[in-house]
Amino acid sequence: MYPNFYKQEAAAQLFLPRYELIAQEVVAAKRQGDLGRDALFIIDAQVGFCMPGANLYVPGAENDVARLCEFIYRNKQSLAKVICSLDTHYVYQIFHSAYWRNEKGEMPEPYTIITYEDVIENKWQPIANRELALDYLRQLEEASKYQLCIWPYHTMLGSVDHALQPILSESVFYQALFSNSPTEFILKGEEVLTENYSVCAPEVTVLHQQDKKIAVGEFNMALVEKLLKYDRVFIAGEASSHCVKATVEDILAVIKKTDPRAASKLYLLADCMSPVPALPGADFPQMAEEALQKFAKTGVHVVCSKEF
Known part of the structure; x- marks a missing residue:
């Protein structure tokens, strides 16, 4: 067979x-x-x-x-x-650690959840396109879709x-x-x-x-x-x-x-x-x-x- x-x-x-x-x-x-x-x-x-x-x-x-x-x-x-x-995928994408930093310059660990509020409160910031990243997080939350998860590369x-x-x-x-x-x-x-x-x-x-x-x-x-x-x-x-x-x-x-x-x-x-x-x-x-x-x-x- x-x-x-x-x-x-x-x-x-x-x-x-x-x-x-x-x-x-x-x-x-x-x-x-x-x-x-x-x-x-x-x-x-x-x-x-x-x-x-x-x-x-x-x-x-x-x-x-x-x-x-x-x-x-x-x-x-x-x-x-x-x-x-x-x-x-590529290195610098919104769901990878390399795209985000905290106040200490550290990247998030894999499986970290990043919310709209996290960015507003400066817990996490994208390395580029902050306004677009915020809009993305807002749309995810308004649509009740998956939250943004930082996936392992x-x-x-x-x-x-x-x-x-x-x-x-x-x-x-x-x-x-x-x-x-x-x-x-x-x-x-x-x-x-x-x-x-x-x-x-x-x-x-x-x-x-x-x-x-x-x-x-x-x-x-x-x-x-x-x-x-x-x-x-x-x-x-x-x-x-x-x-x-x-x-x-x-x-x-x-x-x-x-x-x-x-x-x-x-x-x-x-x-x-x-x-x-x-x-x-x-x-x-x-x-x-x-x-x-x-x-x-x-x-x-x-x-x-x-x-x-």
Whole structure:
């Protein structure tokens, strides 16, 4: 059922891709007729989240990835398209320590929460664009979205932890060759002044500076429309409490306005995603579980990968 090169125990290992070996196995697999009309949407299944020891490792993510790889191999005949998002960051962004200082010139520790009031009271100050940073914090709080969290540096463009988890990289390469359809990659998270949990849009799309409006992103409607053209859209990735949750919420917001029945096209592979561990005052696992329950009530299928 699985290619000879695939070894489940490699899910937590870093290694170079074996392109030629994979290509040979694709030839041997011999596609049977036409492909199905399903898509697989993989959200941020990167080394920075899935490799034990990584700065923002999500516990259990390496096992999620192994199950996802096996899902791909079992369903290679039905998967017409694989789309992967890649969380993509730089040093000086509003959610990184380097962007902030206190009165002593110290940077905040990872997982520090910074509020609008903190900046007004001079507890923390941005190194640049104070007015825009304040507007960002104000909008977050008014919308009751996630508070600004200082995340550990992670998935920096050009770094090892930006790449797909190696075992998964091989699986999507295999599927691209088998389906004659290249994997599509979407970079997200590059804006300096906003977080970007959802693949569809950043947390804030417009900031205000005096009488000026400054665009810092837009909603990726083309992505949603592309996904909904498929018969079924399987969704997996990390983390279920953040980027997966936010992305599905955005897709469902579009579906609600256009065709609520389309929610039934979405299949969340619940055993191929895990939440960020709980922090003081933030029970992320509970948030993830509540989100899955909420999605199911809209018609989304919350399933186990082994059902397919």
